[in-house]
Amino acid sequence: MRGDPLPISGTFMTRNSVSSNNNGLRGSLTVLAFTGAIGLMRLLGPARSSGIGARIVETIGPFLPASRVAMHNITIAFPDMEKNQQKKIIRGAWNNLGRVVGEFSHLRSMTRTSEGPGWEVSGEENIAAAWKDGLPPLFFSAHLGNWEMILPIAGALGLPVGGVYRAASNPIMERLIQRIRGEAGHGTFMFPKGARGARAIIGHLSAGGTMGLLVDQKMNDGIAVPFFGQDAWTAPALAQLATRFQRNIVPIRVVRIGATRFRLECEPALTLPATGERGADQRLIMEAVNAHVEGWIRQEPQQWLWFHRRWPKAVPIPHSA
Template sequence: MKVDREKRDLERVGVGMRVEAALARIALVLLRRLGPVRASNFAGRLCRFVGPFLPVSRVAYANLRLAMPELDEAARRRIVLGVWENLGRTAGEFPHIASLRENTASGPGFEVEGAEHLIEQAQRGGSVLFVSGHIGNWEMLPPGVSAYGLGFASFYRAAANPLVDRMIRDLRNEAMGEPKPLFAKGARGAREALAYVARGGRLGMLVDQKMNDGVEARFFSRPAMTAPALAAMALRYRSPVIPGYVRRLGPARLRIVVEPPLPLPDSGDRQADILSLTQAVNDRLEAWIRACPESWLWLHRRWPTESSQP
């Protein structure tokens, strides 16, 4: 049924989307020909130059004034420039993720700090929830964790152009080495993910974006509506929650930082436990972001609109 639906979507693609997809394919070819380091440098510099002129940069400045009021204007500008550079590098490196190798002596590649937590989980088996945010090159997380025998499913917001969407999914599957389920964001996807975890599946979630119908937790000492699904699933099935993120070391050179599983609260009050675990996740995200603010995607409205207007 899913295959038939995708086929129908592709048949309805108009001329504009086909042109857009053709341009995306050309860009993909060019980035691949540049190699991982030059592609990272080129895309990073391009976005660092163009990004600050885009209206969405005002959201980043507003978020920084809200979350880190101690920064002066020069510091905020440095961070916003870094945000755009990191985003560009992430895009430039994306076509090369499948080719990056672990523990290379120098140049492009990745390393894993805290690999013992992945090894222990692989030996233990069963369901597990990996949690992270849009930090560093977050696209490195699925293939990096998969290298330890822990390939995981994830939530996914499809691109508006189905041709471009298929290209993105193909690149992700190539990097993972095998296709993994992708659950659409929304109620139906949440039900499918819940059933998947109940069967012992592994699921990864990026939980750093605002969810209007979530629970109110603190983030940078301010109220922030946060998705409770990860905490609810973890507590229902007593699944380990393993936090981790990607630290950029250089062009196409990345470090995956894996932390010990978070303690699962068990007070007998389910709602209180969900909020407690959700808060623990937000606290880890905040610590990572404070350590390197320019590595996080400050471009989305994380806090209530009335609090984050420029």
Template sequence: MPIFNLKKASQSFHHFLQYNEYILAKGCLSLLRCLSPEQSSNLGGILCKIIGTKLPVSRIADRNLQLAIPELTKAQRQHIISKVWENLGRTVGEFPHLATLTLNPPKGPGWEVVGSEYLIEQSKKSGPVLFVSGHIGNWEMLPPAVAKFGVPFSSFFRAASNPYVNDLILQLRYETMGYEVPMFPKGAKGARQALKHLLSGQRLGVLSDQKMNDGIKVQFFGKPAMTASAVASLALKLQCPIIPGYVKRIGPARLRMIVEPPIDYSEFSQNTPENIQKLTQIINDILEKWIRQQPEQWLWLHKRWPKELYS
């Protein structure tokens, strides 16, 4: 068989696998939508906890907890890791239901907000704004919740390797937010697009809690950690507000968005490497404060610190 035909056959088979993966993902999504938000959350939480705690990546979570909160006992760490997996599963299970969750129901599924005054105030203003958060609680609820207050924001995303699945996820996010805002791929190209977006007076949200090898070294839980400096760099360049906030889980499909006052960086507002370092450290300190309050709701599953600490 000619090489060209072999290549074409390989591409066709790859396309076949991707499409079938998409059909499976769409089927799972439809199944979850047949359940109530609470049932879907419970199902995702149970399955993810059963499977996830047995995976090797749980050892990374255990090591992270030893590094970050060394006073924890082994039993306490294992409890937190179990709840981390449960929270992740609940987040997945709740994802197709986020658009249906209502604000301030008396009980059951829904969401509430603390610090809404900062969003209301911002909705009356024009110009670029940065929102900063982390993978805490159900972080997928943050964009649609903020959008309800008239300040929808774009964000970075890591594209799924399967383009069909990627489109499915993006459409679900647009449906949940109620706005089809631009989404920027992680990397240099996405960073340029995000800057252009902000320069046009728009808003951008960034999850700043994961390791970035080409970031800058600042402290996180008392240890050096390579951290993305994009939020600090963009804020100092544009002199725009940075609004920190996160979504805390308080029950099955019951969420609380907590919005804090804009970060005051007026004492070092010049766009210099030193000030980028200082502002990035402030953001890390905020994230650490949130995580310490509910460690079982942060995603401890990646190697956040230097690789030599994991040997």
């Protein structure tokens, strides 16, 4: 099948080989620290791990350079917001990130429950309604709440969903991370970011599978699409896949409703454009997607990952009226 090239193939991430004993020692120590932290978190249980992660990261985070990036992003998104409120959002975002880290080792133990640690679903009927010609819809989400829960929940719901990941530079850590995700995934798939992953995604969709894509990070070889009123470089892969494979698109997000409790919110499928011109349709799809993500962030700004540079450095900070 011929079609548009997927932009994820243009950003292939390679693992750097160890070129010195110092680098090898540093990598080994990193693996030991990571393995020890995972083991400790599993002993502590999900609630305590989440709380400890939150306290540590919320304490250290505001002193890191990423907080300046977050402040710049928030000022672009909310130019009329007072500084104290902006700082509150940044502290909340660090807190949420710390919880995501603390909860990572417990992904496999998080199950569908009515209360306590675990997850629930709202709008599950929207997924069933979005099947088309016997094929499941595509999904998009953002780095909100605990995004690591998306694939485990999808797997538990019986959806043949795949996701894209950026490989860690340390191959041993990479295997550990993917093992944890695999244990929790319930038959879901993970594809590496790059040319090999893009080919595998095409095969997966051709065989009737589906994909869940996080669409809220800057992609330098993407397309400029408005986001909070400013153009942001956005990966068009979701729109390309939807038009190529004739799939519906369902917005989903994992909202944190407690320290280790989440709600997967499934919304009605997007109304897809049909101008007859593929490039125009794809741009309109991504405009709708970015507008959707913006709405989510406005509702829960402390649950979004503000720490990556979403807009080009040249984007001016809007001045309040």
